[in-house]
Amino acid sequence: xxxxxxxxxxxxxxxxxxxxxxxxxxxxxxxxxxxxxxxxxxxxxxxxxxxxxxxxxxxxxxxxxxxxxxxxxxxxxxxxxxxxxxxxxxxxxxxxxxxxxxxxxxxxxxxxxxxxxxxxxxxxxxxxxxxxxxxxxxxxxxxxxxxxxxxxxxxxxxxxxxxxxxxxxxxxxxxxxxxxxxxxxxxxxxxxxxxxxxxxxxxxxxxxxxxxxxxxxxxxxxxxxxxxxxxxxxxxxxxxxxxxxxxxxxxxxxxxxxxxxxxxxxxxxxxxxxxxxxxxxxxxxxxxxxxxxxxxxxxxxxxxxxxxxxxxxxxxxxxxxxxxxxxxxxxxxxxxxxxxxxxxxxxxxxxxxxxxxxxxxxxxxxxxxxxxxxxxxxxxxxxxxxxxxxxxxxxxxxx
Numbered sequence: 001x002x003x004x005x006x007x008x009x010x011x012x013x014x015x016x017x018x019x020x021x022x023x024x025x026x027x028x029x030x031x032x033x034x035x036x037x038x039x040x041x042x043x044x045x046x047x048x049x050x051x052x053x054x055x056x057x058x059x060x061x062x063x064x065x066x067x068x069x070x071x072x073x074x075x076x077x078x079x080x081x082x083x084x085x086x087x088x089x090x091x092x093x094x095x096x097x098x099x100x101x102x103x104x105x106x107x108x109x110x111x112x113x114x115x116x117x118x119x120x121x122x123x124x125x126x127x128x129x130x131x132x133x134x135x136x137x138x139x140x141x142x143x144x145x146x147x148x149x150x151x152x153x154x155x156x157x158x159x160x161x162x163x164x165x166x167x168x169x170x171x172x173x174x175x176x177x178x179x180x181x182x183x184x185x186x187x188x189x190x191x192x193x194x195x196x197x198x199x200x201x202x203x204x205x206x207x208x209x210x211x212x213x214x215x216x217x218x219x220x221x222x223x224x225x226x227x228x229x230x231x232x233x234x235x236x237x238x239x240x241x242x243x244x245x246x247x248x249x250x251x252x253x254x255x256x257x258x259x260x261x262x263x264x265x266x267x268x269x270x271x272x273x274x275x276x277x278x279x280x281x282x283x284x285x286x287x288x289x290x291x292x293x294x295x296x297x298x299x300x301x302x303x304x305x306x307x308x309x310x311x312x313x314x315x316x317x318x319x320x321x322x323x324x325x326x327x328x329x330x331x332x333x334x335x336x337x338x339x340x341x342x343x344x345x346x347x348x349x350x351x352x353x354x355x356x357x358x359x360x361x362x363x364x365x366x367x368x369x370x371x372x373x374x375x376x377x378x379x380x381x382x383x384x385x386x387x388x389x390x391x392x393x394x395x396x397x398x399x
Contacts, residue, residue, distance in 0.1 A: 004177050006184040010042065013169045017046035017129075020167055025050045026127035027120045027164070029112075030082060031199070032069035035131030035170060037191050038182045041078055042169050043129045045185070052123045053080050056115060059088035060201030062226075063219050077186045087115055091203075092210070099208050101280050101289065101399035108200040117162035128164040132171045133178055135354045174353045195226075195236050196354070204399040207242035207277045214241055214342060217378045221344050224377065228370045229348055234360035237348035239374070240398040242277040242292075244343045244382045249274040255293070255319055262315045263297055263305060271296040271332075275343075280399050281327025282392045290327030293319065294343075294385055296335075304332065309361040312388040320393055328389050328398070334371035335383035344374055347387045349396055357391040 021043075028040045030053055044051050053073075057066040066084050073080045094111040098104045116128060158166050170178055175196065182192035198204050202218050221239035229237040249255075252272050260267040273294040281288045295315070297305040316329040330345055346367070348360035371384035387394070 004180060006180050009173075009177075009181060010185060013042050014046045017043050017167060017169060020165075021047050021050070021127050023050070024127055025052060025123065025125040026129050026167060027052045027054065027116065027123060027125040028129040029116055030055050030069065030073060030080070031131075031197065032065060032072070032191065032194070033131070033197055034175075034178055034182050034187070034192055034194055035133055037073060037078075037131075037187055038178055038185070039129050039131040039169050040073075040080055041185055041187060042181075043167070044078075044080060051129070052125055053082040054116075054119060055082055055084050056112065057084050057086050057088060058091040058112070058201065059215070060091065060203045062197075062202075062222055072188065072190065077188070085115070085119065090115065092212075095203055095210055097209060101204065101207075102287075104203055104210075104399065105200055108203055112199075113158075113162045117164060120162075120164045126164055127167050128158070128162075129167045129169070131178075132168045134172060134174050137171060138355060176352060195234075198397055204397050205238060205240040207240060207279065207398050213380065217241055217342060217344075217380060220377050221374050221381075224370055224373045225346055228366055228373070229346075229362060232348070232360065232362055232366065234348040234362070235351045235354075235357070236396060237346075237360065240345045240347060240387075241342050241381075242275065242345075242398075244339055244341060245276040246273050247276050249293075251323060255295075255323060258318050258322060259295055259297060259315060262311075262318060263307065265297060265299075265305070269298050269300070269305075271298070279328045280395045280397070281389075282395055283324075287395075288327060288393075291325050292328040292330065293323075293326050294330040294332060294383075295319075296332035304334075306364045309359055309386075309388065312386075313359050313390060316388045316390075320389075324393075327394055328387060330385035331388050333367045333384045333386055334375060336375060336381075338382075340382040341380045342378075343383045343385065344378070344381050345385050345387050345398065346370060347396070347398070349391065351391070351396075354396065355391075357396055359388050359390050362386070 030036045030040050070082050094107050206218050218241045225239045256267045256270045259270045275292045278289050281290050312331050348362050349357035350360050351357035374384050
């Protein structure tokens with residue numbers, strides 16, 4: 001990072017964009033994140049009014065996000081004219097019934113680029129500008145997970161398939177370098193410092209098949225988590241949701257003993273859950289789809305044992321070393337007396353390059369407050385957990 005020169009990068013990219021695009025019109029889909037917005041501003045500086053900016057309201061955004069981002073990017077200082085395309089039903093239909101994380105990501109990608117291909121043709125654009133960064137390329141070409149914005153690097157002929165050539169001004173940069181560029185070219189702090197949001201949005205934070213009521217709960221939980229976790233400044237933080245359906249596991253007593261020994265409690269004070277849902281993980285840079293286990297440890301008085309986060313991460317490492325079929329270890333924060341349809345997982349990480357990540361040390365007061373508010377706001381949620389799995393063996397997103 002110390003050798004990175006934002007001035008030189010910006011001057012070079014503006015020249016390269018002008019050379020690549022020439023006199024053609026170009027289309028850019030702005031999500032409101034730092035990557036796509038920075039790409040849009042650089043391209044606007046290069047080709048001016050020949051850039052057409054759109055936002056796809058795809059059903060998987062935060063509550064009110066499309067309108068908020070439109071207002072933000074169309075005003076000073078960046079003043080990008082932007083149109084919102086309402087395509088919610090199209091995306092929901094494309095992902096309906098899909099269970100596997102990779103199938104969902106690929107269905108999202110195909111729908112995303114088909115819509116943009118149609119829009120580019122309508123607007124007379126032969127170029128598509130997008131905010132692909134280095135971490136996206138590394139993870140997709142390495143087989144960890146399919147980033148929706150990686151195409152040519154996977155051998156996809158974008159001209160033949162979608163009708164446009166791809167322009168990627170940021171593909172050599174990591175996230176922190178993108179933020180440096182964003183600040184340099186005057187992008188507002190709210191965007192330049194905005195936490196990452198996956199290209200497929202909440203579709204990868206609703207684990208497994210997407211149900212409308214579950215998606216609505218994910219949106220409500222997202223508002224609560226982003227409000228409460230922000231002050232602790234994690235690199236990324238969010239809520240995920242999946243069905244509260246469990247299954248027996250033959251080695252439960254072994255894991256129970258590991259947890260009991262770790263916290264110096266009786267095995268009877270340890271409660272375990274093994275969910276039917278699965279989550280994406282990574283080992284030696286390769287993608288793995290594994291199980292989700294949740295632990296709850298109580299004191300002799302029946303209260304929740306609240307150890308420091310590093311202690312929970314250490315327990316996670318012991319459990320996964322013993323049972324590597326798991327890619328996620330969760331720890332209980334709060335739950336209801338009666339089982340409901342879903343469980344919510346809170347995730348917060350610290351990272352420099354998003355290729356590896358540590359679990360953020362969110363205080364228990366914040367975890368408690370957040371879980372209480374989610375249970376109050378989302379009546380169909382049984383329990384709220386904190387994901388204590390670093391990357392690796394987990395990926396940052398659940399899917």
